[in-house]
Amino acid sequence: MGTLLTQLPALLGVLVGTLGTILATSLADRARWRRSQSIRWDERRLDAYVEYAHAIKESHAVALRMTADHRPGSHSHPIDREDGLARLAEADARRTIVWENLLLLGDEPTVAAAAVWRDAVWQVERLARGIVDPPPDIAVMLTRVNEARDAYYRMARRSLGVRGGSVEQSSALQQRFSTDQP
Numbered sequence: 001m002g003t004l005l006t007q008l009p010a011l012l013g014v015l016v017g018t019l020g021t022i023l024a025t026s027l028a029d030r031a032r033w034r035r036s037q038s039i040r041w042d043e044r045r046l047d048a049y050v051e052y053a054h055a056i057k058e059s060h061a062v063a064l065r066m067t068a069d070h071r072p073g074s075h076s077h078p079i080d081r082e083d084g085l086a087r088l089a090e091a092d093a094r095r096t097i098v099w100e101n102l103l104l105l106g107d108e109p110t111v112a113a114a115a116v117w118r119d120a121v122w123q124v125e126r127l128a129r130g131i132v133d134p135p136p137d138i139a140v141m142l143t144r145v146n147e148a149r150d151a152y153y154r155m156a157r158r159s160l161g162v163r164g165g166s167v168e169q170s171s172a173l174q175q176r177f178s179t180d181q182p
Helices: 002-066 081-105 108-129 138-160 170-180
Strands: none
Touching: 002 081, 002 108, 002 138, 081 108, 108 138
């Protein structure tokens, strides 16, 4: 019994050391797993943001081409109405699919900004489809689209932790548009 009592501190030391090693390893593995999951989801979130931007820009580009006649001084290449409607339908289907990825992976402010951008582009699409008459100042409609796009990118960059200053284009495009007018 005396031998066990003299060895007890050493056994307790080994036991505490083993438990400490297991705990430290477990915490390190958990932190490494969380980092890897965070990187994985950030990559997927980035892909969802980019795919959505491409899809909405595709719809907008087609709608701009279809409305080129309504915009004096437009640099858009006009497109045949039937071809444009077919392209809008294809773009709308793509946008609907990537919207689901955005809803799944995007944060709330970015999804809200994406919806505002989508609604602004829908107004241009409605004009392209002939659902609404051209507004007196179509530049206001296009400015809304550009401002909504800027807000989307601002929120997406914030969501992803991208730094580097403003990438807003709306004011530059508005200035270019106003100088192109006769």
